[in-house]
Amino acid sequence: MAEAVRFRVNQHGPAGSPVRETFTPADPKPGWARLELKAMALNRLDLWTTEGIPGYPLPLPLTPGCDGAGIVEVVGEGTVLPPGVEQGGSVMIAPGLSCGVCPACLRGNDMLCPTYGVLGHVCDGTAATHVLVPAANLLPIPGNWSFEQAAAFPLVFLTAWEMLVHKAALRPGETVLIWGGGSGVGSAAIQLVKALGGFAIAVVGSEAKAMRCWELGAEHVLVRGDLKALATRVRDLTGKRGVEVVFEHTGAATWGTSLSVCARGGRIVTCGATTGRETTFDLRALFAKQIQIHGSYMGRREHLWTLLALLQRNPTNPPFRPVIERVFDLSEYPEAQRHLEAGHGFGKVVCRMS
Ligand SMILES: [Zn+2]
Known part of the structure; x- marks a missing residue:
């Protein structure tokens, strides 16, 4: 395996303060998968995770990043993958995490789950070469989209x-x-x-x-x-x-x-x-x-499948697509955060894993 790299918020600080480090990716638990990420997209939540939110303690140290796309590298023992997703295949990530068994989750209203949280905010996220995510959060990438497009899609749409x-x-x-x-x-x-x-x-x-x-x-x-x-x-x-x-x-x-x-x-x-x-x-x-x-905060995981179905009806001329403003290399993640904070661009700021 190539050297695994991630950016860490060890203590809260200004945009651009996460620190690069190498790490050994953990193996996924049952029900989870480990992805080799190819692209990640930044969101305002990356900045809030970095800067800290008064009265809302985060589990530091933490790797920010809610959106990502990559390859399913390893799956936990006995893990069932969603339709269209396979080990070794390309996927994008649904960013919301919930328990899956409470009444809100059973109604499909996962954002109302008492344990609801977002990847990269309550657990390690996608500003890294590898990330662990529940198998239920994996979706196939629409049509012939690039990893950059797939990473820029889920959270904002x-x-x-x-x-x-x-x-x-x-x-x-x-x-x-x-x-x-x-x-x-x-x-x-x-x-x-x-x-x-x-x-x-x-x-x-x-x-x-x-x-x-x-x-x-x-x-x-x-x-x-x-x-x-x-x-x-x-x-x-x-x-x-x-x-x-x-x-x-x-x-x-x-x-x-x-x-x-x-x-x-x-x-x-x-x-x-x-x-x-x-x-x-x-x-x-x-x-x-x-x-x-x-x-409103985030959206039901189910509705990413709805959006995917709408895209797949007309893959060559989709009714909507992510707008990418600028692609950085992952090694420039701190600079990408500062660029997002400045807010001069149009559309999503993305990092590609070289
Ligand atoms: Zn729940």
Whole structure:
């Protein structure tokens, strides 16, 4: 076996602080598999794992990384593999971990499992050449996708699907305002809204990102600037009524505007707070407009299979695909973290194992 390498958070520090080390990969337990990773994708969760979350102790030292794709190298004794997955075959990883036996898991609602956690956040993740994962978290790679594409897919598409389909219950013909259209989850949401028959209004930070949102199928793209002017523009674009759904993950800086542009009876669904986690708002806007607010975290593992089925119906021209902004080598993982934090790019930041 070639030298196994991983990046470690030994103590919390700024983005880019994980330390490279060599290690001996452990053998998988029954029900688990060990992958030789070929690519991993970064998520905001990598940064939270590195920086630490107040009041939420993590089991340090820890290898971050929730998304990955590679080869099934070894499986634990007696382990049954999912359909389409075999030892030696190529796979991508579903990032959510749950017990599999509690009532929430049995309902398929694994994110509500009392033990729910994400790979690379509660146990060692994919910023490594090898990773251990439960066999239930393995999926075949769609069509002729590269390992980089497969690694960039699961977390953001699962998150956006859960938010749009299961939390916001998006209906064809409805309009969705998507903050951060150039982010991994934002670029996934633009494509899913279109695939689901809705209209996406994407908000981005620059003209360069606007063009990319058009290409992904956004109906309108607004370059963020003054938020009052942006809210007026959204009302103009929707015949004064506002949008039926607001796709939030930006948090404090945009929350007031999200409420203001949400239509009567509309839904705001949020999965993040990159600009700040505390905010105040006028409750009258909430009840007078009868707005529903949904919190969302990750998505049901089952729905990755749904997404896979949709992709496999038309593998040569899939209705959605991950957008990769930049590929680093795994040896540059700290730099990739800093690049993600700076947030200037469009789409996913990926590391390839050389
Ligand atoms: Zn459970």
